Amino acid sequence: MLKNxxxxxxxxxxxxxxxxxxxxxxxxxxxxxxxTIGTAADVVNATGGAPTEIDMDKYKDSExxxxxxxxxxxxxxxxxxxxxxxxxxxxxxxxQLGFALAETGFTxxxxxxxxxxxxxxxxxxxxxxxxxxxxxxxxxxxxxxxALGGGTLLNQEFVINIFxxxxxxxxxxxxxxxxxxxxxxxxxxxxxxxxxxxxxATIPTGAMAERWTFKNFCLYGFFxxxxxxxxxxxxxxxxxxxxxxxxxxxxxxGVLDFAGSSVVHMxxxxxxxxxxxxxGPRLGKFRADGTPNAIPGHHIPMALAGCxxxxxGWFGFNAGSTxxxxxxxxxxxxxxxxxASAGGAMSAMMYMWFRYGKPDVSxxxxxxxxxxxAITAPCGFVTPIASVIIGVxxxxxxxxxxxxxxxxLKIDDPVGAxxxxxxxxxxxxxxxxxxxxxxxxxxLNGVEGTVKGxxxxxxxxxGAQCLAVAVNFIFVFVVMYIFFKVSDKIFKMRVPAEVxxxxxxxxxxxxxxxxxxxINKTHR
Amino acid sequence: MKKIEAxxxxxxLDEVKDALDKAGVHGMTVTEVKGYGRQKGHVExxxxxxxxxxxxxxxxxxxxxxxxxxxxxxxxxRVAANTGSIGDGKIFVVNVEEAVRIRTNERGESAV
Numbered sequence: 001m002l003k004n005x006x007x008x009x010x011x012x013x014x015x016x017x018x019x020x021x022x023x024x025x026x027x028x029x030x031x032x033x034x035x036t037i038g039t040a041a042d043v044v045n046a047t048g049g050a051p052t053e054i055d056m057d058k059y060k061d062s063e064x065x066x067x068x069x070x071x072x073x074x075x076x077x078x079x080x081x082x083x084x085x086x087x088x089x090x091x092x093x094x095x096q097l098g099f100a101l102a103e104t105g106f107t108x109x110x111x112x113x114x115x116x117x118x119x120x121x122x123x124x125x126x127x128x129x130x131x132x133x134x135x136x137x138x139x140x141x142x143x144x145x146x147a148l149g150g151g152t153l154l155n156q157e158f159v160i161n162i163f164x165x166x167x168x169x170x171x172x173x174x175x176x177x178x179x180x181x182x183x184x185x186x187x188x189x190x191x192x193x194x195x196x197x198x199x200x201a202t203i204p205t206g207a208m209a210e211r212w213t214f215k216n217f218c219l220y221g222f223f224x225x226x227x228x229x230x231x232x233x234x235x236x237x238x239x240x241x242x243x244x245x246x247x248x249x250x251x252x253x254g255v256l257d258f259a260g261s262s263v264v265h266m267x268x269x270x271x272x273x274x275x276x277x278x279x280g281p282r283l284g285k286f287r288a289d290g291t292p293n294a295i296p297g298h299h300i301p302m303a304l305a306g307c308x309x310x311x312x313g314w315f316g317f318n319a320g321s322t323x324x325x326x327x328x329x330x331x332x333x334x335x336x337x338x339x340a341s342a343g344g345a346m347s348a349m350m351y352m353w354f355r356y357g358k359p360d361v362s363x364x365x366x367x368x369x370x371x372x373x374a375i376t377a378p379c380g381f382v383t384p385i386a387s388v389i390i391g392v393x394x395x396x397x398x399x400x401x402x403x404x405x406x407x408x409l410k411i412d413d414p415v416g417a418x419x420x421x422x423x424x425x426x427x428x429x430x431x432x433x434x435x436x437x438x439x440x441x442x443x444l445n446g447v448e449g450t451v452k453g454x455x456x457x458x459x460x461x462x463g464a465q466c467l468a469v470a471v472n473f474i475f476v477f478v479v480m481y482i483f484f485k486v487s488d489k490i491f492k493m494r495v496p497a498e499v500x501x502x503x504x505x506x507x508x509x510x511x512x513x514x515x516x517x518x519i520n521k522t523h524r
Numbered sequence: 525m526k527k528i529e530a531x532x533x534x535x536x537l538d539e540v541k542d543a544l545d546k547a548g549v550h551g552m553t554v555t556e557v558k559g560y561g562r563q564k565g566h567v568e569x570x571x572x573x574x575x576x577x578x579x580x581x582x583x584x585x586x587x588x589x590x591x592x593x594x595x596x597x598x599x600x601x602r603v604a605a606n607t608g609s610i611g612d613g614k615i616f617v618v619n620v621e622e623a624v625r626i627r628t629n630e631r632g633e634s635a636v
Contacts, residue, residue: 294573294574356572357569360570360571360572
């Protein structure tokens with residue numbers, strides 16, 4: 001059966017492949033010091049009053065000093081963007097701490113060492129996986145980033161030709177960050193993309209916490225960073241086929257995801273759904289009749305501190321995604337980001353307060369993250385008012401989803417990762433297609449004009465966003481579900497029942513999170 | 525000699541300690557304990573699901589006193605620990621056969 005499917009797929013590939021890897025004619029040279037990155041060419045048309053190409057040509061001989069100075073200005077301009085991108089990348093890296101604290105705080109003390117350990121190691125495992133194949137598959141054919149001085153040596157994309165249109169599937173340059181990409185622009189991109197990928201990789205650790213074997217987790221860490229994340233990211237950010245549905249099929253500007261509601265969060269959330277489904281609920285989570293028991297987290301201050309760390313790192317996540325400190329849209333992006341988080345926290349708090357009598361702070365914190373996840377895709381394209389609306393809806397959606405996942409689907413998600421990242425990742429993508437106001441995004445993905453959503457007169461952009469949500473869910477869910485089922489045969493996913501009851505710390509990671517405190521293990 | 529064991533609400537510890545001091549008791553042993561009584565704990569909601577708090581946190585105070593002041597000590601604790609609401613705790617009085625001060629080897633009532 002499986003053999004037949006593989007054969008059919010191979011056959012289909014052979015028939016469909018019109019043109020394989022595309023090689024550019026002249027390959028630019030990598031620049032490992034950055035001395036030649038940022039030139040007068042980066043000054044041309046940089047701002048409203050900047051010199052045009054005609055100006056530059058005209059004054060080249062009569063004003064040689066100005067030409068030289070233009071080179072320096074260009075270098076500075078690119079430097080500002082590179083510093084901005086790197087510093088924002090460092091902020092995103094700090095979100096690993098936020099995830100670690102949130103997930104550990106929302107789970108039980110007997111598993112604190114294990115939960116924290118997964119969050120720490122996913123950083124290293126994910127990074128190495130991304131260094132080996134992930135970055136090359138994602139960005140190898142992206143064509144670089146003009147705001148960072150080029151990086152045009154990322155010029156190899158595996159393309160399938162269907163209906164006479166090119167469908168970029170994955171990049172093929174930059175494995176192990178070898179000499180062909182030993183370049184400051186490319187490495188800046190690597191750092192920034194790496195920390196985003198790691199955000200995705202750490203999301204499922206929360207949904208599968210307190211019962212996942214470390215061995216299986218390690219396999220997972222390599223799989224998602226080397227293959228799953230990079231493929232979808234290529235399709236949206238690496239010049240792949242989803243980004244081109246605008247140019248090819250007239251769907252708005254193609255799929256747009258400013259900072260990764262779908263690329264990062266929905267991928268993580270859907271992987272979390274597949275994982276939580278396959279691994280099953282924690283012992284004692286559901287009673288015999290199916291009603292859920294609450295299993296309160298052991299350290300609410302830690303968890304809430306983690307959520308605030310995430311909110312802080314998110315400024316890097318969203319505003320950094322301009323890849324340009326010189327793009328002053330960053331202020332709009334940052335304000336939109338914080339407004340949506342406030343809307344999400346407030347609406348989730350009110351929802352729980354009205355429905356259950358108390359403002360459940362763990363849900364309010366989840367609501368804040370839900371608002372942040374939702375605004376991640378549209379943050380560059382919408383108004384502050386729309387951002388609050390998007391955040392408020394995200395907070396309510398979060399509460400409804402958490403209750404639905406637990407009461408109806410009977411899936412145990414200790415930290416709410418499926419609802420925060422999966423559901424609100426999808427909502428963020430759709431909200432871009434609804435609220436984009438047409439002030440930003442000219443020529444994005446090779447489509448003329450600014451980005452407009454359904455409410456501003458372009459229903460086709462909403463269509464592209466719907467397509468992205470469907471593709472993300474189907475691709476990530478199917479691949480991750482199969483992965484977890486197969487990997488379970490290699491290294492068992494779930495710890496033995498007695499280890500789960502005793503706590504995973506000693507059995508799985510050799511050290512107890514809180515050795516000098518007696519921990520109440522009789523609690524469910 | 526009598527041992528007086530009082531299980532009280534944790535936030536009442538300071539008041540009970542001061543009351544004991546006034547009543548002439550100048551040493552005590554305190555333990556953090558958990559337990560439940562006729563209420564059998566209570567139900568809370570977390571993330572939309574119920575959970576039962578069966579064992580409530582309490583503080584157990586143990587003092588050993590001379591027979592002469594035992595009754596007044598019990599009364600001092602009872603008054604100081606009383607809030608009038610459910611879960612104020614209980615006091616137990618038991619006979620003590622012998623007491624030894626380890627440092628000096630004093631015995632009986634002079635050792636407490």
